[in-house]
Amino acid sequence: MPTVAFHTLGCKVNQGETAAMAHLFQEAGYELVGFSAAADIYIINTCAVTVQAEQKSRQLARRARQRNRQAMVVMVGCYPQVAQGRGELPTDIDLLVGSADKPRIVELVERARQASSPLIAVSDWSSETSFEMISASQEVGRTRATLKVQDGCQQFCSYCIIPYARGPERSRPLADVVREATDLVQSGFQEIVVTGIHVGNYGRDLPGQPDLACLFEHLLQVPGLRRLRLSSIEPNEITESLLELMQKYPNFCRHLHIPLQAGQDRVLKAMNRRYDTKDYRRIIDLVRSYMPEIAITTDVIVGFPGETDEEFAATYSFVESIAFSRLHVFRYSRRPGTPAASLPKQVPKEEKTRRSRALISLGERLSREFALGLVGTEQEVLWENQDDDGIWTGHTDTYVTVHSDAPNLRSNLITSALIKENPTTPAATTKADVVAWIKAQGGLPPRSRITFGRVE
Incomplete structure (x- = not known):
């Protein structure tokens, strides 16, 4: 029986897709082993959101090759997709699979095993690209299941490579989502995390345009579902309909991840974010008016091109004033092909590191304060x-x-x-x-x- 090993980099969507791909291999008669074990096939589900993520993808490929020089090494997902767009596909990988081609992974691996030279399967994006569904894995042995309902992004924030890596926005039909959620609950999962690349725009490409609140109202009524969590939502896509559901249904987790990215208006505009700090604060106030005890987590990028000391200080103060329950802090990573890559006044690495450390320290304090607020409850x-x-x-x-x-x-x-x-x-x-x-x-x-x- 051939053996296959997976390593996943990046977001919850990638994690869920790895589980689904692993399930496909098991159904095809392959044995799953750990990535540190000797395997016949090593598959790296890559990330391209930062330069460091791409470097890590290549390092893992080299490590797999050193572990077993006779093994097939496969890269799938975002890194092959954007590398092809730049004309920089690695030549020492046996199989390169694009983001839209993951559902064909077993077929492609079996073709590559018979090939005498590396195989490239990276499809270009088009407006006709549809939602790609990989046969769902039940992720047996875990307590929390991910449920992918959407893929792609068309926001084109100036720093972000994801629209090029994941393609246009496309949604999974509502009935299919509810069917899988029901299967997950019947398999014993207590919590389902709804994931996607741009979940807040769910349904806009579907007949009848069911929105995210419509989807959640159906999911919250799945018999036996104890918890439903939303992975992330953009601030200007939070609706009162969604908040009313959170208030009404106790199985809707009191947690929203609402990316901020910067707490200073000039930087937000340069990032092509579609709100300013006044808008963001108004949205947070609205959320807390419905659910005062909610946990609000966020992402912040430090060292965006041209960000001054004073602008970073404004972001620090804004983050502190919102009192998030957790911060995910990222140092700006220059991504070729994005508008921000050509902006002047790139911030030195040492300064990005200093700002990152300051925000991480603030995040640790805010997390601690939020947790202490639960003491005695x-x-x-x-x-x-x-x-x-x-x-x-x-x-x-x-x-x-x-x-x-x-x-x-x-x-x-x-x-x-x-x-x-x-x-x-x-x-x-x-x-x-x-x-x-x-x-x-x-x-x-x-x-x-x-x-x-x-x-x-």
Whole structure:
């Protein structure tokens, strides 16, 4: 039986697609092994969102080749797609598969195994490109399933390569989405994460144009679904209809990931983001008016071309004032073919690193403050794994990590839990099923002081 190993880089969409591709190989009679094991075929599901992600893709390919020089090495997804557009496809890879060609992965691998030279299967995008569905994997053994409902992006933010890597926006028919969600619940999953590249635009290309709120209203009523989480949504695509569903249905997780990217208006405009800081704050206020206890997470890019110290300081202050529950901080990565790549005043690497560290430190403090706000409350927790010391780790619906040593827990179980600050805090009288705690080591990170962009 031939063996195949996968390694995934990048987003939740990639993670879900890797699971689906692995399922296709299992159905075709292949054995799945770990990427560090000796395998007949190594498949790297690549990412191209940053230069570092592309470098990591190539490093993994070299590592696989060193592990077994007789093995086939395959790159799939975003990196082959954008590399072909630049005329820079690597020549030392046995099979290169584009983003739209993933559903054919088993067929392409079997063709490449018979070929005497590298095989390239990277289809060009067109307005006629349809939603590509890979046969779904049930991801047995996991507690959280991803459900891809949309692909592609046509926003063309000036720094972003994704529209070129993922193609035009296309949605999966609503009935197909509901059918798979029902199958996932019947397979035992407690939580489903709805994913896509630009999920907020779901349905605009479908007959009747069912929007994201329409899709969620159907999904929230799937019998037995305990949790439904939205992976990400752009700020100007949040509707009151969606917020009303969150308020109405307790199985709609109280967590929204709303990308910010910058907290300064000139930088936002240069990024071709379609809002300013006043718009963003208004949207956050609207969200919290419906759900005051919601967790709001975000992405921020530091070191965008031309970003001054004062502009970074404005972003820092804006992020702090919004009080996100978690930050994902990215250093700007120059992507050939994007408008931002040719902008003047590229920020030096050392300065991007300094700004990144400052925002990461702020994010750690904000996350800690949000988590501490749960102390003394009862929360529903999805328990996921147990370490060698018998300590369980799980997540609230607001995606706060908690721990417990309760003896009656198991993976993929949802219980109510009284939240403490740490294991030694006395537990109050509670009707909760278990007592859990948040990580308390180190206390709150100190507040940074910003003076004309200098972080102290």
